[in-house]
Amino acid sequence: MVTSPSKRPGGRMLRSRARTSGMDESVAFKLKEHQRELVKQKQDEGLARFKRGDAAVNNDDEQGFKKYESYRRESMLPAKVDDLRIMVDLRAQSIILPISAYAVPFHIKTVKNVSKSDEGDYTYLRINFVTPGQLSGKKDNVPFDTPDATFIRNVSYRSTDARHMDALFNEITEMRRVASKREADRKELADxxxxxxxxxxxxxxxxxxxxxxxxxxxxxxxxxxxxxxxxxxxxxxxxxxxxxxxxxxxxxxxxxxxxxxxxxxxxxxxxxxxxxxxxxxxxxxxxxxxxxxxxxxxETGNRKRRYRAGDExxxxxxxxxxxxxxxxxxxxxxxxxxxxxxxxxxxxxxxPYRDLGFNGVPSRASVLLQPTTDCLVQLTDPPFLVVTLSEIEIVHLERVQYGLSSFDLVFVFSDFSRAPLHVSSIPTSSLDDVKQWLDSVDVAVTEGAVNLNWGAIMKTINDDPFAFFEEGGWSFLQGDASDASDAEDSETASEFGSDLVEDDQESTEYSESESDFGASDADSGEGSEEGEESEEGEDWDTLESNAAKEDRNKRLERGEGSGDESEDDEKPKVKRSK
Structure with missing residues (x-):
């Protein structure tokens, strides 16, 4: 008997019921409709917020060729430059190199790297400079106000004084390290x-x-x-x-x-x-x-415990x-x-509302994230987490698919210059609660089955935000979610369908095998005209006579016998056993 899919232990009805446990169908339908409205509202706000050709952010850290000034006047150069030797001026953060009988200063920020090598009796010092087209090792077209300007890529000096070359190499390297640290501190404290x-x-x-x-x-x-x-x-x-x-x-x-x-x-x-x-x-x-x-x-030495017994x-x-x-x-x-x-x-x-909290990993360890009226916070263990709900553009749930024990949550902020915030390893049992909470505070929520490359997505948005919203905005996340759910349902249906087909095939094979056995029985009983007689069975004398006839017919076909019935009498009788 083939079991119906609704009654099978692994049937589609039970699986879908397990997936939507904790959320009524009417609640899920209202949540889905509300989320469609929120996503459309975000798209309308994006079109009104940006104009055609606008960029989302003006990146102050955009790579560009900067100018540095070592000395404003020639009189500010050190007095020893007349010796035409390589000098390191820590006060001016510059190195002075002799080039064509001139003392030429270079700011340390124009130095890309410095190397030293020994060949025979000579020590070579090679200094590479930052030039347009090779900023930070990337072959990008760095703009410069004078396109026809000529730049020095590198200079090399050799000397037999290895000790002096080693001292210059160490001084230049240390000055570059100090300058890099000062620049990093400046960027760190800029805000x-x-x-x-x-x-x-x-x-x-x-x-x-x-x-x-x-x-x-x-x-x-x-x-x-x-x-x-x-x-x-x-x-x-x-x-x-x-x-x-x-x-x-x-x-x-x-x-x-x-x-x-x-x-x-x-x-x-x-x-x-x-x-x-x-x-x-x-x-x-x-x-x-x-x-x-x-x-x-x-527990062992306190005085109060000496005079008390039991659990008081x-x-x-x-x-x-x-x-x-x-x-x-x-x-x-x-x-x-x-x-x-x-x-x-x-x-x-x-x-914070502890009853609405859920576990997740925002940085290093799993912590309890608790919603508040205006934020989502984690204040117990550093590093602390405070996400302002009014600054969120959209929330995307990743790895939402049947069979996984956890999913990820990505906060995309309205300020597209901020990197999205990832909270990973949230238990799947909290999925419905998280979606209902975000929906209750009017935050657009989408979901998908895979992790997305948010670096590439945010770069596309920042390059032309108006075109992004004009082409549909965040609707592509909803499309992925619906496609993933449809694909999951179809995959589930195909799994159940394959089970049913296998069951049908098994039942068909079973019925065919039964028919085969019936046909063989019918064939073995050629003397009977109906299959019912074969099912009832024949006595031993009939079976012996039929076997003798078959043997005689085979010998006649081979030409071995004349067909006398005496041969039939000479055949040994089959011993019947009760």
Whole structure:
């Protein structure tokens, strides 16, 4: 009997039901329709946001040939240049090379690399320069204001003074390293702005004592006090008053309070608009926390345990910890609300919803990501994660297909100059919850079965954003998702269809084999006119006579016998056994 597909243990109905578990069909239909509207809205906003021929961003770091000035006047050259020797001027960040009886200065930023080699009695020093067409080792057409200008690609010098050549090589290499580090630091600190000066309260300010800062200040880890002033807050170390952290309200983008329910710490977190330097670190997230559990009762040597027996002390400890956590939550929540009140409406306290949280890997380890009213945050373990929902252009879910235990999530920001944020290894059991949460905050969500090359996608968008939205915008992600789901359904259907075909083939083969057996039985009973007689069976005398007839006919065909019936009597009788 062939089982119907709806009743098979691996049937399509059960598989599709397992895939959509937790989400009703009507809810899924409404979510899909709402997402179509959101994607179309994003496309309309993109067309209105960009004009034809506009670029999404003006990349300040775009490669170009820059000019560097070593000396403004000839009189500023060192006095020893008349010797026409190679010189290294650390103050001017330049090297002076003798070329055709002239002392020619070159800024260190124009030096691409330097090499030294020994051949016989001579030591060769080769200096390669940065020229248009070979910037950073890439053969690109770097623009220059004078197309007909002539550039020196490299120069080589040889000398029998190997020690002097070694000293020049080391000096030039060290100067290049220092210049590269200075340039990297300049780019790193380019987005740091000068904050407003903190206006201190003349009266006694409200203070939250015994809190630890993150990132930590230099030196010993000691708790300090967080005080509220007129236009910001200040944290000061009790050991070194010069070590303090000032956070003006004008530079705070989000203010979070996270209780210690299910956590080991209770904290107040500031997400800044512009990064600041804390010690030697640049950061946009500063938090102040206090540990929720204090290990003050020793299980073996504490006096309180000597006079108690049973579980009374453990019950009391649990009750004491609950009271302490409740008091900590109340204290930190009250202080965060006072910070919001002091900001005169510029800040609102945002609290993570732990019930809506889901696990994922935004950087190195799997952490609990918790939605808030305006953000998606991870504030427990550094590096912290704060994603502002209003800055999201679209969210794409990758590796969403049947059989995988996890999927990836990609945040694409409205500022296309920002690289998309990837959160990987989210359990598939959280898929419906993540989609419903993003849909509830009006964030466009698409999904696909494979990982996309977001570097190439963002480059295409940045090159011509108007053309991108004119050709459909983010609809290609929806197309991939629908195609993937259709392909998955068809693949599932084909799998089930193949199972059914195999079952049909098995049943067909079985019926054919039965017919074959019936035909052989009918053939063996040539004397019977109907197949029913063969099924009923014949007695042994009939079988013996039939066998004798077949043997006689075969011998007649071969011409071995005359067909006398005496031969039939000479044949040994078949012994019948009951």
């Amino acid at each position: 740091i702005v000068e904050q407003d000066q903190l206006v201190l309260n003349k009266a006694r300010p409200l203070t939250l004592p015994e809190v630890f800062p993150r990132p930590a200040l230099e030196g010993k880890r000691v708790p300090g006090g967080l005080t509220i002033h007129q236009n910001g807050v200040r944290f000061a170390s009790p050991l070194r008053p010069d070590q303090r952290i000032d956070i003006p309200f004008s530079n705070v983008k989000h203010l979070f309070y996270q209780p210690c329910d299910g956590e080991l710490i209770v904290l107040i977190h500031f997400h800044l608009k512009a990064p600041v330097m804390i010690g030697k670190r640049k950061t946009k997230d500063i938090q102040f926390y206090r540990e929720a559990s204090e290990v003050q009762f020793d 002390d453990e019950i009391e400890l649990e009750q004491e910890e609950r009271r302490m956590r409740h008091q900590l939550n109340k204290e930190f929540k009250h202080f965060s609300q006072r910070i919001a009140d002091a900001s005169e409406g510029r800040l609102q306290v945002d609290i």
